[in-house]
Amino acid sequence: MTALVIHGSEGRMGRRLMALAEEHGFELLGGIDQDTELSVVESLLSRADLVIDFSLPAGLDALLIALEGRGLPLVSGTTGLSPAQHAALERYSDEAAVLWASNMSRGIVVLRALVEEAARRLPEWDAELVEVHHRRKVDAPSGTALTLAEGLVAARGEGQIERGRRGQGARRPASVGIQSLRGGSVVGEHRVSFFHDGEQVHLSHVAESRDQFVRGALCAGRWLMGREPGIYAIEETVD
Incomplete structure (x- = not known):
């Protein structure tokens, strides 16, 4: 079972991911938000197989720093990113499989x-x-x-x-x-x-609800597991 950590767990999407992850076959280790202590972040990421991120641009910056060197697959639906932040995702994709999409539906x-x-x-x-x-x-x-x-x-x-x-x-x-x-x-x-x-x-x-975005993100995460490092598109996950 894939061990999952949700980044942005106190947001609207994060709360729905926390609620639905286990019924979609994931082992939910826990959530991270801007107030999570660093020791907790380190503990969760050390045990994770996959991270799903729905946060704010500044939060994604902090997450990428915490992920550096871990090689954990990352699904991100955080929007409003600058060109520099997209470039940071590209750099992380040198060591891990990364899927970013503005919409997971x-x-x-x-x-x-x-x-x-x-x-x-x-x-x-x-x-x-x-x-x-x-x-x-x-x-x-x-x-x-x-x-x-x-x-x-x-x-x-x-x-x-x-x-x-x-x-x-x-x-x-x-x-x-x-x-x-x-x-x-x-x-x-x-x-x-x-x-x-x-x-x-x-x-x-x-x-009509956020649940279709949640399902899309979880399906994307499952699809991403075992992939080679690189940037992937949501279109690749749809048959």
Whole structure:
């Protein structure tokens, strides 16, 4: 049985991972958050086979320092990372298998594929994205929205992402706008729209609970076990 440690265990995702890990076949050793004593962190990591991280960017920095030299497989869903933090994940992947994803949902994996296919087939259509999350989400746009927009631009081979529409002036050709809404207890909604003269195409995903993200993260962790060091993508875990 895989011995699992949850990093960010006091967050919304962390609490659900703590609640569901054992019923998905993991041995839950415990959780780590920003207030966990260093001796406890050392003890947990020394016995772990796998770490799943859903925290904040600063928390991931501390985790990567603690993991250095251990070679423990790492699944991370922490968003809002800087280029330097993504580079730090890359460096850790020299010694361990690492899977980072802005969204662990299988539905989002399929949505991304559909969005990229639509972008290729509708190259002259205007593309816009709207994402909605609960009032306490700290990053905007969401990591998932950025992943979808980046995939869309890459599929077309041109374009630029605009975070919000403001001011005056016509829409720039090939731009992809992202609008972020925050309120209530919304778990997550993403809608990608393609507009042309006289017609529209809309592709969307609505998360009704966090449990599908938990299942995706746990499945990704199970898939990652035994893999060679390197960076892996969530798409690789979906049949």
